[in-house]
Amino acid sequence: MNYPSRHSLLLCVVVVSVSHAADATNLPTEPTFIDALTAGKTSLNLRLRHELVDDNAQPKNANASTLRTRLSYASAAWHRLSAGLEFDYVTAFGTDRFNDTRNGQAAFPVVPDPDGADLNQAFLRYARPSANLSVGRQRLNLANQRFIGGVGWRQNEQTFDAIRGQFTPLKNLSVDYSYIDNTQRIFGPDTGKPAARLDSDHHALLINWAARPELNVTAYGYWLDFSDAPALSSRTLGASLTGDIKRPRVTFDYRIEAARQSDYGNNPVAFAANYHHLVLGARVAGVRLGVGEELLGGDASAGVALQTPLATVHAFQGWADKFLTTPASGVKDHYVDLSTARFGLGLKAAWHGYAADVGGASLGQEWNLQVSKKFLQRYTFTAKFADYRAQAFARDTQKVWLMAETSF
Numbered sequence: 086m087n088y089p090s091r092h093s094l095l096l097c098v099v100v101v102s103v104s105h106a107a108d109a110t111n112l113p114t115e116p117t118f119i120d121a122l123t124a125g126k127t128s129l130n131l132r133l134r135h136e137l138v139d140d141n142a143q144p145k146n147a148n149a150s151t152l153r154t155r156l157s158y159a160s161a162a163w164h165r166l167s168a169g170l171e172f173d174y175v176t177a178f179g180t181d182r183f184n185d186t187r188n189g190q191a192a193f194p195v196v197p198d199p200d201g202a203d204l205n206q207a208f209l210r211y212a213r214p215s216a217n218l219s220v221g222r223q224r225l226n227l228a229n230q231r232f233i234g235g236v237g238w239r240q241n242e243q244t245f246d247a248i249r250g251q252f253t254p255l256k257n258l259s260v261d262y263s264y265i266d267n268t269q270r271i272f273g274p275d276t277g278k279p280a281a282r283l284d285s286d287h288h289a290l291l292i293n294w295a296a297r298p299e300l301n302v303t304a305y306g307y308w309l310d311f312s313d314a315p316a317l318s319s320r321t322l323g324a325s326l327t328g329d330i331k332r333p334r335v336t337f338d339y340r341i342e343a344a345r346q347s348d349y350g351n352n353p354v355a356f357a358a359n360y361h362h363l364v365l366g367a368r369v370a371g372v373r374l375g376v377g378e379e380l381l382g383g384d385a386s387a388g389v390a391l392q393t394p395l396a397t398v399h400a401f402q403g404w405a406d407k408f409l410t411t412p413a414s415g416v417k418d419h420y421v422d423l424s425t426a427r428f429g430l431g432l433k434a435a436w437h438g439y440a441a442d443v444g445g446a447s448l449g450q451e452w453n454l455q456v457s458k459k460f461l462q463r464y465t466f467t468a469k470f471a472d473y474r475a476q477a478f479a480r481d482t483q484k485v486w487l488m489a490e491t492s493f
Contacts, residue, residue: 121163130155132240134488138183138194141480147183149196152176153240155205165213169223171206175199175240187277194482198240203274205244215253222246225263225289226397231362232307232321233263233289234397239271243395245285261291268395286310286350287395299328309395310350317394320349323360340364340377346391356387358415372425381408383415383443390415390442403437403451405473405482412478415442431457441477448478465490 116124131154138147157171177185177200184190185199208221225245227233236243246267252260265287273281288308295301307321323344330337344360359382366375379401383390390411402408402418422435433455439448451474457467469486473479 115164116161118163121161121167124161126159128157128492130157130490130492132488132490134198134240134486136183136196136198137485138196138482139484140194140482141475142482143192143194145192145194147194147196148179149183149185149198150178151198151200151240152178157206162212165211167210167212169206169208169210171204172202173205173241174202186272186279187275197271199272199275201241201274203241203269205242205269217251219249220247222269223249225249225265227261227263227289228291228303228305228325230397230400232305232393233395234400236271236397236399238397238399241271241273243271244269257295259293259295261289261293263287263289265289280313283314284312286312297328299330301327303327305344308349311394312351314394315351315353316389317392318348318350318352319346319392321346321360321391325362334369336368338364338366338368338373338375354387354389356384356389358382358384358389358391360391371427373423375422377418377420377422379418379420380442381411381416383411383413383441385443388413402439403435403473404453404469404471405451405484407449407451407473407475407479407482408439412441412448414444414446416440416448417442429458429460431455431459439478446477449473449475463491463493 131152133152136147136149152175154174154176155171158169160168175198177198180188180200181190182193183196184193186195186197187199204222206222206224208219208223210217210219222244224235224242225233225247226235234243245265246269247263247265249263254260265285268283268285270279270281270283272279275281287310291303291305293301293303302324304324309317309319311317321344323342325340325342327340328338340362342362345357346360347357348355360380362377362379364375364377366373381391381393390413392411398409399406402416408416417440418437420435420437422433424433426432433453435453437451439450440446441448452472454470455467457465459465467486467488469488471484473482475481
């Protein structure tokens with residue numbers, strides 16, 4: 086089992102001491118420490134999933150059946166201070182039928198859901214009306230998770246030993262800063278390759294101005310320094326414009342985002358690569374149709390491309406996950422997606438066409454389909470399909486997921 090780093094634990098003690106001293110005068114009107122603990126909320130989440138992978142690069146198909154049991158606890162506030170704990174336990178049935186990155190089944194495609202118990206979160210949070218500070222192991226889903234996210238689709242979620250401060254200095258203006266000391270990856274809890282955790286020295290800063298529903302402006306910077314994986318160290322600076330434009334019968338949504346990534350910290354290669362994401366969507370009578378282009382650029386002179394090693398990549402560039410690591414030529418993804426709710430079902434479909442940024446070669450295309458159903462307020466069933474047809478990259482791959490989830 087993994088525990089928060091010594092830096093995070095020390096900072097937890099500091100936050101407790103400072104907050105207690107600051108609010109000492111309010112002791113008579115505040116609940117006691119024991120009251121805050123006993124008034125806390127405990128929840129249980131169960132997620133059962135079967136994943137079938139047919140990858141032409143592997144001699145066998147993967148059949149992965151896993152159950153994730155998640156136990157969470159959130160205390161009530163005591164002098165503005167609260168705490169959170171979360172434990173995950175992943176159980177795999179038939180571990181000889183897929184490669185979980187730890188079981189040595191190299192003849193099968195990878196399904197990165199190794200079994201074992203993990204401490205997912207353990208943090209303290211100090212909250213005021215216009216600011217809060219959280220310290221310890223925690224979930225970080227920043228912006229749309231394109232650069233830093235929890236990879237929540239996998240059974241063992243990615244979390245971070247971090248300090249996070251969120252502030253609202255002015256109306257409609259927010260500042261979000263995180264320092265990340267350690268990254269707990271989806272491949273844990275056992276050691277192996279890929280690494281279960283990475284020693285980190287990261288800074289993430291987002292400044293958001295919610296001007297109006299039609300215009301939301303975000304500027305961001307991510308300074309990632311990996312001592313264990315220096316080739317992943319980078320600096321990314323960018324900005325996005327998003328919003329919803331309502332008309333009598335249709336609502337339009339858009340994203341205009343651009344960024345520049347370059348080497349940072351201990352990266353041995355000097356490079357610079359561009360990023361952009363352009364989206365236009367329209368919603369009519371409960372049906373949304375969207376078109377988009379996302380570019381993760383390549384640097385031809387350096388032989389590398391823009392990377393997003395801490396992102397929730399499954400949410401981008403297709404569900405077959407063929408581009409978890411951006412190829413050196415970079416990737417341009419043109420896509421069309423459609424979503425709606427009908428007959429109590431959530432329905433989604435998407436098509437992706439992939440091309441290299443450097444050279445323009447076609448990298449393949451992909452279809453994604455999903456249907457989900459929620460009933461009795463706590464049960465959800467999901468069926469999901471991905472079909473990647475390779476051209477100049479990887480091999481043909483089909484994936485099918487059947488999933489049931491409930492919370493108490």
